Amino acid sequence: MRLKKKKTRETGKVGEVRNLAWLYFNIGWTVLYLLWRTFCTVPLEYGILSAVAGIALLVVEILGMLEAFVHYFNMYKIENHEVPRVPAEEFPDVDVFIATYNEPVDLLYKTVNGCIHMKYPDKNKVHIYLCDDGKRQEMRELAEQMGVGYIDREDHEGAKAGNLNHAMSVTSSPLIATFDADMLPKNNFLMVMVSYFVHQEIKNRELEEKDRVKIGFIQSPQSFYNPDLFQFNLFSENRIPNEQDYFYKDVQITRYADDGIAHCVSQKQAKYLRRRLEQRFQSYGLELNQEKTRIVYCKDDDRRGNHENTSFDFLGYTFRPRHAKNRYGKFFTNFLPAISEKAKKAIRKEVRGWKLQLKSDKDLYDIANMFNRQIQGWINYYTHFYKSEIYDVLRYINGCLVKWVRRKYKKRKARRKAEHWLGEIAKRDRNLFAHWKVGILPAAG
Numbered sequence: 001m002r003l004k005k006k007k008t009r010e011t012g013k014v015g016e017v018r019n020l021a022w023l024y025f026n027i028g029w030t031v032l033y034l035l036w037r038t039f040c041t042v043p044l045e046y047g048i049l050s051a052v053a054g055i056a057l058l059v060v061e062i063l064g065m066l067e068a069f070v071h072y073f074n075m076y077k078i079e080n081h082e083v084p085r086v087p088a089e090e091f092p093d094v095d096v097f098i099a100t101y102n103e104p105v106d107l108l109y110k111t112v113n114g115c116i117h118m119k120y121p122d123k124n125k126v127h128i129y130l131c132d133d134g135k136r137q138e139m140r141e142l143a144e145q146m147g148v149g150y151i152d153r154e155d156h157e158g159a160k161a162g163n164l165n166h167a168m169s170v171t172s173s174p175l176i177a178t179f180d181a182d183m184l185p186k187n188n189f190l191m192v193m194v195s196y197f198v199h200q201e202i203k204n205r206e207l208e209e210k211d212r213v214k215i216g217f218i219q220s221p222q223s224f225y226n227p228d229l230f231q232f233n234l235f236s237e238n239r240i241p242n243e244q245d246y247f248y249k250d251v252q253i254t255r256y257a258d259d260g261i262a263h264c265v266s267q268k269q270a271k272y273l274r275r276r277l278e279q280r281f282q283s284y285g286l287e288l289n290q291e292k293t294r295i296v297y298c299k300d301d302d303r304r305g306n307h308e309n310t311s312f313d314f315l316g317y318t319f320r321p322r323h324a325k326n327r328y329g330k331f332f333t334n335f336l337p338a339i340s341e342k343a344k345k346a347i348r349k350e351v352r353g354w355k356l357q358l359k360s361d362k363d364l365y366d367i368a369n370m371f372n373r374q375i376q377g378w379i380n381y382y383t384h385f386y387k388s389e390i391y392d393v394l395r396y397i398n399g400c401l402v403k404w405v406r407r408k409y410k411k412r413k414a415r416r417k418a419e420h421w422l423g424e425i426a427k428r429d430r431n432l433f434a435h436w437k438v439g440i441l442p443a444a445g
Contacts (some may be wrong), residue, residue: 024071030065037061083192086201088121091194093173098130099163103181105138112146114184119191126190127173131161182226193218214285259292261314268306270295298335316343322386337384339393347393348380356400360408364425367404368432376434383438394435398422398442401433419443 036252037058043050054102096115100108108130115128129149133156153166164178175197179185193403197215199405204212207400227237228244264270274288274295280289311320317337324334354371362370375397381388405418423442430436 007297008164013096023069027069030069034062034065046197058123065131081196084195086195086198086202090198090202091121091125092121092175093125093127094175094190094194095171095173096126097131097164097176098129098182098183099131099133099177099178099249100139101133101163108139108142108181109146110184110212111181112148112186115179115231116146116148117187118185118189119187120194124172127171129167129171131163131167133160136405141202183222189220193220212285216286236349248349259314261312267295267297299333300335301333303335306422313340313342314341315381317385336386338389339382343382344390344393348396351397354400357405357407359404364401364432367401372434379434379438391440394438396442397433398440402442 001181006394034104042054042058044054093345096118098108098111098115104300111412112128118126127149129151129159130139130143133150133153134416135152140150140152142218151167151170153163158165168176176184177190177193196218200213201214204214206219221333223245229238230243230244231240234240242316262270262273264273274293294309294312295307295313296309296319297305298304298319299305299307299310302374311318313319314337319335319337320334321333324336325331356367359367375394378390378393401422402415402418406415409418409421412421419442425435426441430441
């Protein structure tokens with residue numbers, strides 16, 4: 001499921017250059033400010049306390065500016081997709097769900113009113129429903145007053161998700177738009193969002209089945225009309241920008257969906273979820289990877305039943321029952337992650353690809369500079385959980401270094417001599433290699 005990238009001239013290269021120029025402009029002025037701030041404002045001549053306080057404030061300012069530049073850099077390449085032009089008669093029926101539980105009537109009035117006034121080629125194709133999980137009479141009356149549908153249910157299972165799933169079970173439009181109780185859509189919301197679906201369907205008609213692209217979901221930007229915490233407490237709704245806009249006003253496009261995990265409280269629930277996912281995927285011409293999709297029993301001291309699958313791999317980790325020690329020193333079984341055998345094999349393969357034994361023209365410090373960053377990356381990633389599982393991989397690196405020593409130095413061709421020499425260096429300079437820092441030294445060391 002993806003959106004094909006389509007930029008206009010203004011929102012493409014020109015927009016990127018404009019944003020980049022603004023970034024450099026800010027960097028220039030910030031550098032000038034920091035030079036002035038550092039050399040002209042730190043009160044060194046007023047005693048140690050003043051100097052320490054002044055330097056501390058300067059460091060805080062620098063950290064804040066660095067954070068700002070990280071945000072600028074991440075945001076200057078925002079992609080803006082051109083809204084496709086499609087014939088009015090191609091726009092399908094749309095169900096609009098407004099989910100509510102205990103929100104006040106006056107808040108829902110704004111949301112429903114905004115939805116009613118959304119533009120659409122044929123307004124009879126827009127079906128608005130107030131999905132009330134609180135079964136309140138005032139909500140039913142509001143729906144009747146404003147001429148929209150009202151949906152409730154007997155139980156509250158699944159909270160908001162269950163509310164929306166129930167609404168989908170009693171409606172039938174091919175497209176669904178969902179809003180929270182405090183959301184107010186722009187009047188062109190449907191015209192923009194639906195256009196992407198329709199445009200892709202029109203393109204798919206001219207393509208063979210294998211070449212067709214299915215769009216299953218589109219996330220729109222959000223701007224909050226409710227004041228955030230700072231605006232509200234400072235009575236500055238019209239002077240301070242809404243902080244939430246920073247996180248929701250621009251949407252980063254997801255190119256594809258990969259592996260995922262869903263945690264369920266029972267096997268029955270897991271089977272139900274799998275069945276519904278398969279049905280949902282099929283409706284968009286997609287399917288689950290049957291080889292990778294499994295129901296796994298998270299076995300530990302509290303869950304002692306039997307199941308054919310008690311482990312799974314995810315993001316380079318294997319999750320399975322493992323021995324653990326509590327704070328009282330007592331051992332118990334817990335369901336924990338550790339580096340997977342597949343990841344270990346991949347790391348060993350990469351280390352072999354370094355061909356250390358052929359780099360006899362390099363000294364040990366050259367070798368460390370060449371590969372330390374990669375070794376440190378593996379340590380950073382795989383030692384968060386059950387770190388001892390990666391130690392044999394790190395020892396393998398030591399073994400490859402021993403081979404390099406034996407190849408480079410004639411006096412140390414014997415494995416034991418090579419290990420002893422490397423171990424002596426490790427004892428003197430444990431910071432030379434990243435894995436030496438964590439205590440994985442050559443055997444003789």
